[in-house]
Amino acid sequence: MTARSPAVDLLLARVRAAVRAQPVSVAEVPAHTVVRRIARDAANLADLFAAKAQAVGMRVTRVDDAGLDATLAKLLEARGTTVVAVRDAALAARASAAAGARLAPNDNADLLFDCEVGVTDVDCAIAESGSLVVSTNGRIRNAWVTPPIHIAIVRASQILPDLVDLFETRPDTLDAASTTIITGPSKTADIEGVLVTGVHGPAAVEIVLVDQAAP
């Protein structure tokens, strides 16, 4: 850490004076129960999560533990020849072998550009928006954004009802150097408002939702 520049202290002093130049109009941050509206009455979080994830353009395959290996292998077979996987390494190795894909080492960020698929677990997921939360806690950065396909393994027990719950109950996710909330495949509508997916990040996000209660 370098020494703080005097400009920073100068800015602080000027902001202090500026704040005092006007009366305080809001002395307390309001409580925000209204923010929770979407998931407030959800009966089944896994159902809500799956519906919302599909609504933003991600595909969801629901399996139980026993079906996980086969489902992952099938998704890989259709998609990739070079795969990078983070955590659950044994699972990814089994599935890649079954699919005839090559498993790249997951300790070299440069290699991500040569991978067709990134397989990751998640820190947690959010039902109301269908979002995935991934951080660099034990994962190579950008394995979920650099390859053109992202396969995310989500366990039903990891689903939080609301974005608010992420910030209130899982502050550990934000302790990482980098955390990303993903809500759909990479997209743009910059050219005449036409929706195109796969701009810089993946064009396809496949979610494998593992739930013991699944059929």
Add this chain to the structure above:
Amino acid sequence: MNPLIAPQLPFDMKPRAREAVRDLKLQQFVGNATHLKDSQRGGIFDRDFGLEYDDLRTVARDTKQYALDHLDELLERFIANAEASGAHIHAAATGRDACAIALDIARAHHATSCVKSKSMVTEEIGLLPAFEAAGIKTLETDLGEFILQIDGDAPSHIVTPMIHKDRVATAKSFVRELGSRYTEDPEELTKIAREHMRGLYRAADIGVSGANFLLADEGSAVICTNEGNFDLSVGGPPVHIVFVGIEKLIRGARDLAPFLKLLARSGTAQPLTIYTSFVRGPRRTGEHGGPKEVHFVLVDAGRVGVLASEKRDLLRCIRCGACLNACPVYRKVGGHSYGSVYAGPIGAVLTPELERAQSGSNGLTNYPDLPRASSLCGACYEACPVKIDIPKFLLHDRARLRERGLSPASEESVLRVWRWLAERPALFRLAVGAARLHARMLGQREATQDGDRAWLTRAPGPGAGWTATRDLGFATGESFREWFAKHDNARGAR
């Protein structure tokens, strides 16, 4: 800097606005896109928050206002926490300072290439021209900004920067600048841009971005994108610089949810942007990928002055672009007519204010048209997720224009005549009657479901200025005075 967003001052809006309303393509693109986004915004809030939408906006308004009212405390906390995570903190009083800080960092790393993710504040401070002048090849990675960059154009909307441009212009510039084959298909054009940039991410020496929020508790920055370009810009190069206006601070993640829920819904009718990314310092020991150095450049550039003024509320703006989409004037004149990085209703009030705070002038002398670039219909206020009362501030600026003798003479004389008439009821009635008769004789008329519609395409005398760019509508049927006389039962017939 590009004169489209940094024009010679004082800025005369009228020639650009005139040109824009005659540009049929621009009318079509901007009109369609803004109407669509505006109605989608209404739809998603209705679906997800119903009648509680207004409560959500109130929460966001007060949470951000609290942050501004306590910005000194939050700033101190942010600096301490970001430094504890290993980030470097810099402060820039002016845009020039901000560029100088970035150039120092770049020189220390012998940087010659930079990947940049979309950021309004870097447009404001002119980072790209400063880097290019210093020989640092800089790539705009947001698709829209990239197309504008290779075409020497400038953004005209906060969220959809190339709203004024079409696929044909894009196709031509790709052939010319990238040597690609000619295609007008947005999907193929996007693919060409993707392939062009992927190698550049890996090779770049520096990554640059803005930030949507700063979290004081965590010492983190939050960046919202749909394309994923920020994550790639920060993931590859060894150094990352975040440029951020000090007004982006909030207490922390505990206060973030309302803003994230409002931002993407207000801007593009999405529940959240595709990527909501948090940066908390450089890569940690044992981690693979990510910058070894993270720098935050805290930018003032007039914000401290606005904070101290009675227009503090303006700093609540989260740059969602909803007021641009809702504004009948923006829809017609487009973003470049505002002669500033910030267009539309929020730009009309923020631009003179930032200018005032930075130059020590009154701000309006250099932008005399902006306070009048509004019909005061209030659509911007209705659309604003943090409830900034833009019409109130526009009126305030109009009053200041008048005090300083900056109102046009024609406006003054029209108002003087109106006042003189309004104080003389009999004459007023006569004048209104004459005007209605005149309009009835010369105007055009059309029957609609809601009654007759009537308008003049060319008004005489002082009205000619009005009808040069728009029709002058007038009331049909009976006047209010006639109606009132019939229905004023309480006082009996007179």
